[in-house]
Amino acid sequence: MRRSRTIRRLMATTLPAALLFGSVNSTAVAEPLKGDQMSTYGLAGGIDTPTAQMLEDGTLGASVSWSEYGRRTNIVFQLLPRLTTVLRYSRVEGINDYRNDGYISDRSFDLRLQFLDEDQDGWRPAVAVGLQDFIGTGVYSGEYIVATKTVTPKVSVSAGLGWGVLAGKNRTIDVDDEGGTLNAGDWFSGGPKPFASVSWQVNDKLNLVAEYSNDKYQARYNNGNFFQQGDAEPGNNLNLAAYYRFGESYQAGIYSIGGETFGMQVSIALNPREAPYPSGLEKAPAPVRPRPALAADPDGWAGTWAQDPTAQPAIQQALGTALDDEGQILESMALNANRAEVRIRNQRYISQAEAIGRTARLMTRALPPSVETFVITSTADGVPTSSVTLRRSDVERLENTEASQIAAVAQLTDAPRSAPGLVRTPDVYPRFRWSIQPYWDLGIFSAEDGLTNEVGAEASASYELRPGLFLTGTLRQRVFGDIDQRGPGIPGVQRGEYYSAKEYESNPDLASYNGIPRVRSDTRMYTGNTSPVIPELTLAYYAKATDNVYARVTGGLLERAYGGVSAEVLWKPVNSPLAFGAEINRVRKRDFDQLFDFRDYEVTMGHVSAYYEFSNGFTAQLDVGKYLAGDKGATVSLSREFANGWRIGAYATKTDLSAEEFGEGSFDKGITFSIPLGWATGVPTRERVSADLRSLSRDGGAQLNVNGRLYDRIRDSHSVELYEGWGRFWR
Template structure:
């Protein structure tokens, strides 16, 4: 560093590259977050950025997913192949999952550098475990310097890994302990594309285990000096090459997406119909007088015309109440991610379809046939504010709870019963399995729904596998002498065959007495014959203006069938919601048809939801889970105005870490991206993922479609107004 830093300062002083404000990352480290090469920096990504980095070197292969959860909070979930370490497979490497958190305490301002505090691999087995405090400063417009203190692997003092530890719990007693050593890096932004990095690192790539074994991960570095070059192309991609310790080379690839930077920011949907101002009273005296309302043929004609116009905009006019000066439409949004856009387009069409005397518009949103909220706005405000910012029409409108029924509502013809169907390919991926690596299954799924009446929906799906490497397999054979002797094999990497598992019902309970509700999930995969993942009849109702109910019966998910009942209290103008759910379910047979196994359970939970600023929603579920264990689940989700949702959850129950097994407790990350964000086409279709490292029995929830909270909140205050900027779209 003594020679590299002065040279970089001299060369960088002639560059005219602008300094980022705030201090955003110039490149990603091999650990998948803003940094040098192996060392961290105090940089961040743009708020809300979701990215992935894959790096290769003689020390291993790391696949990381990074999310800038807050402007100062960076999170990383990492899956690594760590070379040079042996386990029961004797492959010369292990696979490891780890989680990092970094918080930027202060950003750069004047003479003050940006400062961050980080925890590296604080929930994994500890191969990469370390903590740090780091500062980063722009010394010229193109040269940036970082220096910090590191503990654990960042100080060249790897933590001792307990071979009996199930993992998944924070090693708090070791944080910022064991001696600290300095690290540093310098980056030179040659131009808008190329960034050169030099750093001093203490990582010697050793792993120490509690049984006394010490492993060298690849070659021992000849020195602490690492050099790298990183090149950005396009808006979202980066490639890099680097040397570690002077004797090892590596490469990496990064992709980063920001929800606020869609490929088609304005969308590709057609422009809405313009607002039609009313004619002067002298030009239409009958329309202004309201005498038209006495004609019994007026409402059917108006309702038919408005319904046809709304259908072209992707909305369904379910019912309508019309008088001389007021009109209420109840509509279902079938096209737009933002409910505000659907409401705005409906308001425009009402100005074109309704006689001039109608001054009050009430637009009531529905979900699954039940009303969720009403937006009331004066027609004159719609006419007056069309070409202003959306905030003005928001101030002029009133949001209220919608009653189940309303005087004068007339159902639209041909809306119920309604049949819909689709046939699409499906792809199932497994990406964080330490045993199997990347797994996949590809096939076709046919799905149909029949809405018998408002709130009554029959839904079913049929799947046919085409190919994949997710095969039928029983759970792992316990490392117990009884099982070793009975099956002639046991321990990690050994599994019951499907035939062995089905032949002995006693195996459907673990040796610790926990029913296998998820750890035998591979028994539900790999079927070459058609399967029925879901077949249900659901009834949705609204017994009070702020109370919603759901009862669903049938084959609820691929592994369980039965009855699920739910009630939700959710005022339209409140960020708080309370709910309760109870389920009586039985385990389905592994062929996923109509037969059941012996295990059944009554489980459920009470829930509290709260919507904070910046799109954050917190959820707390307390109750009983599928395996009969009792505990609580905490979920934190962030949703952006364009529909991106990213969340994390953790469940702790009365099962001990030993009873739960590897991972100690259930946890995971959820991701939901609207398909329209990438294609530019208006659609409510989504790409969803639930990323969890393990599938265990403790804390297992039932997977029921269309739970009430997500169905209702689209048209309620917090989420509705976050997307209100699309009212005039």
């Protein structure tokens, strides 16, 4: 039965609403039905068909599957307990485009929402709705509603209705479609067909799957071209698979499609709540030292020691040495008979609460008994960001209780720019730090290049002349790789044809196209250098204008493609989830050798920003302004951070450039992730492994990549972020 246009529109418009409002509902009656078997599309599922299962909340995973029909590389993130997202890059065999290679490379994106729980004691299954390849060109486009029921502890059954490829009715693909459009009018259209799967968990390692699938592995274009993926369509609708698990995170399997075509799959799933070293490998903190009885130290309790001019220097030196052993810097200290304020820079712990807790312990050991009030002020780049005030008696009384109890008696306030009596610790400034380490640049999701990489050595140095004033530089030397220098694509010819580096550099007229400057589409001109390059060389100054207004000015070689001056201001009260900022940049394009020469293009650009931190670990950001190419628009970002420091997010930018002017992809978008190195090694460190995954480098919506932006530096010691990790206070 064909659905009416009204019904199709209703489904197309109510599903996004269900995804939005259902995903933020935190009052579900039961835990989501979970599964750990990934389908060839990267979500929890059968082989090619979906199920209503979810991965563990927060899971970041990847899978690769191969068969004669193609190769699918999936990156999956369990954004919420009931909402799964997948970004996919595929090599689809049997389809020809302008290159006539016998395959195409395709990018796609999926969403799945589990909106009904399984009743494990009754008949009701879990039910989910999903959109498959709903923002790509549509090779895998389809929608579904699916139910899954646990029959026995080891057997689960799924059945559903699928549209598009899930019904064996591929959508007609527009040959001129650049991707990036929703095409919501096609959702749930074309008539559904049923699909089903059964999964048998034989033991802790082995899982067997059988499914009924309608996918014919075909593609149809609006210019009349029709392609059969692989050598032929599946011989029947039955698919079979066996998967074997290695440890907690890895899985490998083999499968058959239609009884005639065989494939392989490997997958990895990382859960931020399941670190390889859950307790960490850092040494235990020094215990709280209770104060002696009054009779044992009457002078210490009386505070007469404070009149001795040698007392504070000796105490400050002892405390600074102890903090240094904990990976922290005692920048300054104010001390009197009853109160002590220390200003610390945390260089080791991913959670600022852990740094504060260890500092409080050390203060009980270093300070005379008359000092009852502890003020621990956190700093970032030499600027005070927040102050936590504690009573010493509370620290002594609550050491062996839950961290929530010390949180209840702690007072968090904005840190003043200066405080009376603060004495800077000798020899803290100037400070010089350097490192030499390998680097690995990875290029993925390119339709023309596939997976590319570059490996080399990187030397970095930072010289802190005074509080807030930094001279920073990086020197790189490429060793090997296949990310070679080349110009942008040649307009008016088949996609995949590029100007040579020599052609592009020698012809100034190529520096723009259709009046749009090439600000990022010539990114590959900044690669492939065999001589040393300087990706960054800057002088940056951080300051605090008022108790809750921060400022930054950075000048020099800001990134590998641009140099100039960047200025920023941020309003961020310590106890507010809301923040506002503004940034302005005057930059000029660097020469391709990444040394000290510049090209002709320069621009003044910037944006105003709003940030909001939700209590469940999500942060939303809106940037509105002018971008590198002079286009104007807005960027919306949403990220999620876990208590152990994992950060995963997504962003999208839309400007006044049309989809045609922007080119393939229609608008700028991508995903980001940042994983603390200490999560994997167990050794405390603030170092992170971070990446920005975007499928294309286009000129529209291009932002300046300047290091040291204020918001992420400031928020670690502010209320939402600080209390998110407060469970580590006594760690």
